[in-house]
Amino acid sequence: MTAYEEFQGYFAELNDLCCVINLLTWDARTQMPPGGAAARGRQVATVTRLANERFVSDTTGRLLDAAEAEVSGEGPDSYRARSVAQAREAYTLLRRVPTELMSGIAELKMVAQQAWQEARVANDFGRFAPDLSRMVELNRRLAEAIGYQEHPYDALLQRYEPGMTAARLRGLFATLREGIAPLLARAAPGSEAVRADFLDRDYPEEQQRAFALEIAQAFGYDLNRGRLDRSAHPFEISFTRDDVRITTRYNRRYAPAALFGLFHETGHALYEQGVDPALARGPLTTDLLDLYAVGGTSYGTHESQSRLWENMVGRSRPFWQLHFAALQRHFPEQLTGVDAEAFYRAANRVRRSPIRVEADEVTYNLHIMLRVEIEMALLEGSLAVADLPAAWNAGVREYLEIDPPDDSRGVLQDIHWSTGLIGSFPTYTVGNVMAAQFFAAARRATPGLDTALARGDYAPLRGWLTENVYRHGRAYSPDELLNRATGASLDAGPYLAYLRGKYDDLFPPQA
Numbered sequence: 275m276t277a278y279e280e281f282q283g284y285f286a287e288l289n290d291l292c293c294v295i296n297l298l299t300w301d302a303r304t305q306m307p308p309g310g311a312a313a314r315g316r317q318v319a320t321v322t323r324l325a326n327e328r329f330v331s332d333t334t335g336r337l338l339d340a341a342e343a344e345v346s347g348e349g350p351d352s353y354r355a356r357s358v359a360q361a362r363e364a365y366t367l368l369r370r371v372p373t374e375l376m377s378g379i380a381e382l383k384m385v386a387q388q389a390w391q392e393a394r395v396a397n398d399f400g401r402f403a404p405d406l407s408r409m410v411e412l413n414r415r416l417a418e419a420i421g422y423q424e425h426p427y428d429a430l431l432q433r434y435e436p437g438m439t440a441a442r443l444r445g446l447f448a449t450l451r452e453g454i455a456p457l458l459a460r461a462a463p464g465s466e467a468v469r470a471d472f473l474d475r476d477y478p479e480e481q482q483r484a485f486a487l488e489i490a491q492a493f494g495y496d497l498n499r500g501r502l503d504r505s506a507h508p509f510e511i512s513f514t515r516d517d518v519r520i521t522t523r524y525n526r527r528y529a530p531a532a533l534f535g536l537f538h539e540t541g542h543a544l545y546e547q548g549v550d551p552a553l554a555r556g557p558l559t560t561d562l563l564d565l566y567a568v569g570g571t572s573y574g575t576h577e578s579q580s581r582l583w584e585n586m587v588g589r590s591r592p593f594w595q596l597h598f599a600a601l602q603r604h605f606p607e608q609l610t611g612v613d614a615e616a617f618y619r620a621a622n623r624v625r626r627s628p629i630r631v632e633a634d635e636v637t638y639n640l641h642i643m644l645r646v647e648i649e650m651a652l653l654e655g656s657l658a659v660a661d662l663p664a665a666w667n668a669g670v671r672e673y674l675e676i677d678p679p680d681d682s683r684g685v686l687q688d689i690h691w692s693t694g695l696i697g698s699f700p701t702y703t704v705g706n707v708m709a710a711q712f713f714a715a716a717r718r719a720t721p722g723l724d725t726a727l728a729r730g731d732y733a734p735l736r737g738w739l740t741e742n743v744y745r746h747g748r749a750y751s752p753d754e755l756l757n758r759a760t761g762a763s764l765d766a767g768p769y770l771a772y773l774r775g776k777y778d779d780l781f782p783p784q785a
């Protein structure tokens with residue numbers, strides 16, 4: 275056995291452990307009875323500890339040294355060299371983090387999620403505040419352990435979006451905010467005149483599921499290597515590329531929420547199913563920092579794929595011109611007297627809503643900016659957890675010019691902080707921006723792409739994405755991947771051009 279083969283075998287078992295963590299997580303969120311939460315928390319903590327101990331051990335160091343020597347002559351594009359480099363980078367970073375800190379965060383997650391759920395139901399921030407304070411404190415210690423140049427947020431960002439920094443985000447957000455403001459000023463009042471009464475009818479689950487699955491499969495989701503379940507929060511999760519699952523929740527009174535949610539998770543799933551089989555069970559399909567089995571470059575890159583399929587394809591006019599008839603066949607009574615254009619317009623209304631997950635494409639990033647500002651302030655210590663609800667409400671007023679009705683629909687609406695995710699929100703906006711860059715590059719490289727999309731042939735788009743994004747797994751950093759695929763680094767230009775093209779058409783500027 276060569277040194278690389280030994281390294282590979284060792285990491286394959288680590289990936290197996292990560293797949294077990296994913297499977298326990300999937301079960302907890304789709305099947306497990308509520309009483310199982312505490313026991314499951316311990317199980318996840320145990321397997322996570324085993325995986326972590328294995329990864330940060332001296333054995334890993336020795337295997338890495340030997341594998342590095344073997345692949346040293348290989349070019350920068352060799353997956354072997356990339357695997358070893360990725361593993362080395364994560365190893366170096368995690369060795370700086372005390373094991374008790376990682377397990378402390380893992381244990382707190384389980385308790386904090388429960389507290390957050392109760393606090394949200396009771397509209398009582400005070401019930402979540404102590405766990406959140408502890409979570410912020412542990413993340414601050416994590417940032418110190420990882421190390422950073424300018425801002426503690428930079429350290430946490432490395433876990434989700436390597437290469438991203440607080441300073442880069444501030445620049446990106448400023449550009450976006452300036453571009454979005456005039457669109458919002460027109461689209462929000464303009465949307466009030468858009469007919470949408472037909473969305474608020476009774477849409478039985480079975481038909482929603484049937485239609486959404488037809489579309490997911492048309493996009494290319496392979497049900498032989500996937501399945502769809504229900505959960506309180508929609509998500510995608512994988513246990514290698516051969517078992518990639520998605521979930522959704524159904525809202526009978528507002529069918530599009532479930533449909534677009536499913537298109538979104540399908541985008542994530544296409545990424546996972548499209549990873550090169552040669553990368554299976556290796557470091558390039560393992561998130562070694564967070565110990566999950568994931569085949570995508572970064573959170574933002576993953577999100578770029580869910581948003582590309584959900585919004586740029588699934589929320590487009592050509593999409594509904596083609597597929598509205600099928601939707602109408604599933605819901606003949608609900609959609610009587612409605613046509614494709616009316617549905618397209620209703621599905622693209624722009625509203626100043628306090629709820630992020632209900633946000634449209636124009637306001638979505640404003641929700642993110644607010645959260646990121648707050649996370650940075652919490653980490654710096656310039657904002658205390660006790661003052662968080664007031665800061666939240668002030669931020670919503672500033673960005674959206676509305677008041678949240680209560681904390682449940684305000685500061686308590688997102689699960690993220692209770693699960694220890696601090697520093698992941700920006701990846702949603704980064705994903706939006708990257709999605710437009712990838713889509714524009716796919717258009718340039720694929721003659722006839724729009725004609726194919728208009729007739730429901732998604733193979734050319736999926737093919738370009740598979741070739742340029744999916745198959746590489748985690749082989750490249752987000753910046754490298756973007757540059758290779760689109761010829762540019764992260765750039766808000768194509769995204770703002772996309773938004774202007776769409777919303778200037780829907781809500782034309784008055785001459």
Ligand code: ZN
Pocket residue numbers: 538542577580
């Ligand atoms: Zn997503």
